[in-house]
Amino acid sequence: MTLPVVVAVDDLRRALAARRGSGRPVRFVPTMGALHDGHATLIRRARADGGVVLLSIFVNPTQFGPTEDLAKYPRTPEADLALAQKAGADLVWMPEVETLYPPGEQTRVQVGALADVLCGAVRPGHFTGVATVVAKLLIASGADVLYLGEKDFQQTAVLRRMVADLLIPSTIEVVPTVREADGLALSSRNRYLDAAGRAAAAAIPRALEAATRTARAGEPAPDILARARRVLDAEPGLRTQYLELRDARTLELSPSVDAHARLFIAGFVGSTRLIDNRALLP
Numbered sequence: 320m321t322l323p324v325v326v327a328v329d330d331l332r333r334a335l336a337a338r339r340g341s342g343r344p345v346r347f348v349p350t351m352g353a354l355h356d357g358h359a360t361l362i363r364r365a366r367a368d369g370g371v372v373l374l375s376i377f378v379n380p381t382q383f384g385p386t387e388d389l390a391k392y393p394r395t396p397e398a399d400l401a402l403a404q405k406a407g408a409d410l411v412w413m414p415e416v417e418t419l420y421p422p423g424e425q426t427r428v429q430v431g432a433l434a435d436v437l438c439g440a441v442r443p444g445h446f447t448g449v450a451t452v453v454a455k456l457l458i459a460s461g462a463d464v465l466y467l468g469e470k471d472f473q474q475t476a477v478l479r480r481m482v483a484d485l486l487i488p489s490t491i492e493v494v495p496t497v498r499e500a501d502g503l504a505l506s507s508r509n510r511y512l513d514a515a516g517r518a519a520a521a522a523i524p525r526a527l528e529a530a531t532r533t534a535r536a537g538e539p540a541p542d543i544l545a546r547a548r549r550v551l552d553a554e555p556g557l558r559t560q561y562l563e564l565r566d567a568r569t570l571e572l573s574p575s576v577d578a579h580a581r582l583f584i585a586g587f588v589g590s591t592r593l594i595d596n597r598a599l600l601p
């Protein structure tokens with residue numbers, strides 16, 4: 320059987336109502352497509368948790384800045400549907416831009432301080448786009464559980480806040496980052512990397528690993544950051560955008576290293592922007 324695909328919100332709601340019957344939960348994995356094994360892991364996890372597994376594929380224009388890669392963001396719908404079916408999705412929602420942003424729309428969801436640091440500082444408006452679209456996706460679907468990847472750690476923090484603040488009755492499950500053998504986090508954008516770029520990108524997980532080892536040896540925060548910085552700077556193919564140690568709960572800068580300390584890295588390999596993060600202590 321082929322995987323059913325819906326576009327309009329009415330069709331989505333009908334399809335979900337038919338599948339949820341008397342109380343099966345809707346487990347929802349929102350994506351921008353160009354699916355890889357990280358996405359498949361979220362779908363498999365939702366499948367294992369039981370209920371109706373909804374996947375959305377939507378490249379959300381409002382979370383891209385004017386100079387960012389919206390137009391050239393990878394789109395691979397056929398491969399996406401095959402992967403989604405294999406991983407265990409029950410239904411795929413592929414809204415049009417006009418489905419989620421109807422003519423005349425003028426509403427945005429803006430989260431506060433959590434959205435202003437890290438990626439929010441270097442991509443102004445990004446998390447307003449993310450919070451707005453995920454609010455729409457949750458309201459339209461009535462999903463019970465939202466599955467998010469830890470690779471986008473700040474996104475999980477912003478969306479937790481958004482869901483709590485807007486009284487949206489969905490819970491959030493965060494799935495650990497799926498990585499290549501050398502530690503590089505899987506990302507739809509990795510497909511832009513040529514062999515040299517791919518090698519340069521591996522400096523990011525190497526820096527996270529070096530920082531973690533330094534932290535576990537009991538070294539102070541400045542030494543941990545310096546150690547990670549050296550690894551990043553040794554890779555000429557990588558331009559670091561930020562390297563910051565922050566408290567995972569508040570995303571405020573961490574002057575010291577405790578169980579909540581998390582290291583966040585963003586960098587460019589050519590024009591491809593990559594991000595990653597890791598807790599420093601177990």
Ligand code: AMP
Pocket residue numbers: 349350351352357358360361466467468469470471494495496497498504505506507
């Ligand atoms: P995206 O399509 O990039 O917007 O990602 C959709 C969802 O998949 C988000 O919750 C991401 O955090 C998650 N995701 C992306 N890459 C990975 C990965 N390597 N491991 C786990 N989750 C991921």
